[in-house]
Amino acid sequence: MSARPKSCGPCGQCCKVFAVEELGKPMATWCPHHRAGAGCGIYPDRPASCRTFECVWLMDPEMPHRFRPDLTKVVLDQDPAGTRLIARCDPANPLAWRRNPTYAALKAYAAETWGTGRIVMAVAGRRTWVIAPKEDIDLGESNPDATLSVVEENGRIQVLVSAPEPPPAR
Numbered sequence: 001m002s003a004r005p006k007s008c009g010p011c012g013q014c015c016k017v018f019a020v021e022e023l024g025k026p027m028a029t030w031c032p033h034h035r036a037g038a039g040c041g042i043y044p045d046r047p048a049s050c051r052t053f054e055c056v057w058l059m060d061p062e063m064p065h066r067f068r069p070d071l072t073k074v075v076l077d078q079d080p081a082g083t084r085l086i087a088r089c090d091p092a093n094p095l096a097w098r099r100n101p102t103y104a105a106l107k108a109y110a111a112e113t114w115g116t117g118r119i120v121m122a123v124a125g126r127r128t129w130v131i132a133p134k135e136d137i138d139l140g141e142s143n144p145d146a147t148l149s150v151v152e153e154n155g156r157i158q159v160l161v162s163a164p165e166p167p168p169a170r
Contacts, residue, residue, distance in 0.1 A: 005061045006057070006058050006061065007058075008039055008055075008058060009068070010036075010037045010038075010039075010070065011068055011069050011070040012034050012036070012039060012040075012070065013069035013070050013073070013074075013075045013090060014050075014053060014055060014069070014075050015030060015031040015033075015034035015040065016028070016029065016030050016031070016034070016090060016091070017075050017088045017089070017090060017091070018049075018053070018075075018088070020047055020049055020050060021047075021049065022047035022048065022049060023047060027091075027125070028091035028125055033046075053077070054077075054078070055069065055075060055076065055077070056076035056077060056078060056085070057069060057075075057076055064101075066101055067101065067102065067105070072096060072099070072101075072102045073089060073090040073092070073093035073096035074087045074088065074089055074090070074096050074097050074102050075087075075088045075090075076088075079145075082118075083117055083118050083119065084118070084119050084120075084121055084144075085106070085109060085118070085119075085120045085121070086121045086122075086123055086144060087102065087106055087120075087121065087122040087123070087131075088123045089122065089123065089124040089125075091124065091125050094124035094125060094127070095124065096124075097122035097124070097129075097131075098122075106120050106122070106131050107131065107133065110131045110132055110133050111133040114132065114133050119148060119150065120132075121144060122136075123144045126141040126142075127139075127140060127141055127142075128140075128141075128142045128143075128144050130148065130150065130157075130159050132150075132157050135157065137157060137159050139159060139161055142161050146161045146162060147161070147162045148161055149162075
C-alpha cells in the first residue's frame with residue numbers, strides 16, 4: 001500500500017464536527033483526545049468510526065491545500081455509497097460552506113452531478129441544506145442521513161425528507 005500524498009497535519013476539524021458514539025463525544029465539541037497541532041492522542045487505538053472516516057480533502061490528491069478543513073472550517077465527507085457529498089461545518093462557523101473557494105466548488109460539483117442521483121449537501125449542527133446548481137434548499141433541522149427525494153418540476157426544486165433507513169440487522 002502506498003503512502004497518501006497528503007496528511008492531516010495540524011487540521012483535526014473532523015475531531016470537532018463529528019459525534020463519536022464510542023467515546024460519548026457529541027457533535028460540535030472537540031474530542032478530548034485531540035491534541036492541537038499534533039492530531040489524535042489515541043490514534044493507534046482510535047474508535048472504529050474514526051478509523052473508517054475518509055476526509056475528502058485528504059483522500060483526493062488533486063484537491064488543493066486551500067481546501068484543507070482547518071482553513072475552510074468545512075470537512076468534506078461522503079456517504080458510504082458515494083451518493084452524497086456533505087460539507088460539514090465547524091459549529092463556530094455554521095455558514096462556512098457559503099464562503100469561497102468552498103462554495104464555488106460545491107456549486108460546480110452540484111452542477112456536474114445534477115440529475116445523476118448524487119446530492120451535494122451542507123450541514124451545520126442539526127441544520128441541513130441541499131446545494132443545487134441554481135439554488136440552495138434549506139431543510140431546516142433534519143438528519144443528514146435521512147432519505148431525500150429531489151423532485152424538479154417547472155424549474156422548481158422540492159426536497160422530500162423521510163426518516164433514515166435503520167441499519168440492517170446483524
